[in-house]
Amino acid sequence: MFKIVERERVNPVVNKFVIESPIIAKKREPGQFVIFRLHEKGERIPITIADADPKAGTITVYVQELGKTTFEMGKMNAGDEIADVVGPLGLPTPIEKVEGDIFAVAGGVGSAEVLPIARKHKEVGNKVVAILGYRSKDIVILEEEFKSFADEVYITTDDGSYGREGFVTHELKDHLDKGRKIAEVIAVGPAIMMKVVSDLTRHYDVKTMVSLNSIMIDGTGMCGVCRVEVGGETRYACVHGPEFDGHKVNFDLMLKRLASFKEEEKISLDRYNAAVGGENG
Ligand SMILES: Cc1cc2nc3c(=O)[nH]c(=O)nc-3n(C[C@H](O)[C@H](O)[C@H](O)COP(=O)(O)OP(=O)(O)OC[C@H]3O[C@@H](n4cnc5c(N)ncnc54)[C@H](O)[C@@H]3O)c2cc1C
Ligand code: FES
Structure with a gap:
């Protein structure tokens, strides 16, 4: 226990x-x-x-x-x-001193997932820029933690209630357009956000790693549930990832697979709510 x-x-x-x-x-x-x-x-x-x-x-x-x-x-x-x-x-993120800035781009709770990666990049001497996106001000998390070590921190909210109004891609695009030397973008968040970030950086030929949150069961490469398509090959996110080259991930397939159990997930939540007498979700 x-x-x-x-x-x-x-x-x-x-x-x-x-x-x-x-x-x-x-x-x-x-x-x-x-x-x-x-x-x-x-x-x-x-x-x-x-x-x-x-x-x-x-x-x-x-x-x-x-x-x-x-x-x-x-x-x-x-x-x-x-x-x-x-x-x-999962595999640890490969982190070493690089030429150029590291952009940690996160959506929602993805900011907690990219936090240890961004911090380690700073520890090895890289310049770290964090772009953190949330739906609204009330769900902003970890701003102070990022500010305690990152060189630059930008917050976006979908509704403009805090930071810049818009999506993380709006902020990222400005930096790409300015011609900043970006060694790598690491994007962590909802699959659709990682897809949009990868589509953007592809145009600028900037290396982009994404952390795939596919559905998992055993986490050891045995069940196959977490399979994703990367560069035309099947990979298991739990043992070959969870990080992959965002420019090679078949996000459309992943989004389809993430929705596979919608009905079962709803039944499970309804049963749970009935058992606890609550209205979660
Ligand atoms: C490697 C990895 C790391 C993750 N790290 C975090 C983390 O640090 N913090 C965090 O809050 N979540 C994280 N997730 C997502 C988390 O595992 C899911 O939100 C959780 O399994 C949902 O379980 P549930 O029973 O509450 O919801 P379910 O009823 O199973 O699902 C509810 C909703 O969440 C979606 N969902 C289901 N499984 C996942 C999944 N694996 N990823 C994304 N959405 C899913 C469903 O499509 C559905 O819309 C991670 C996922 C992976 C694969
Ligand atoms: S979770 Fe079962 S193979 Fe990855």
């Missing part, structure tokens, strides 16, 4: 959890994730390791409430225990 030592609601839809997990805390690298199973009858959900404290033996994650299991996790508090935490899974 893995004890939750801290839980904080950081915006109306995202919770931060600090969880005891000494082995994962020691071994994890930026870009890697864990799979949680909350209890014996729970489903498995993949979540990125946003931070870790090897001395305290804890990992930190940010979980957006979207469906049955993430709502269930949102009800857990400090002192509660999670049945299984498997990891670290």
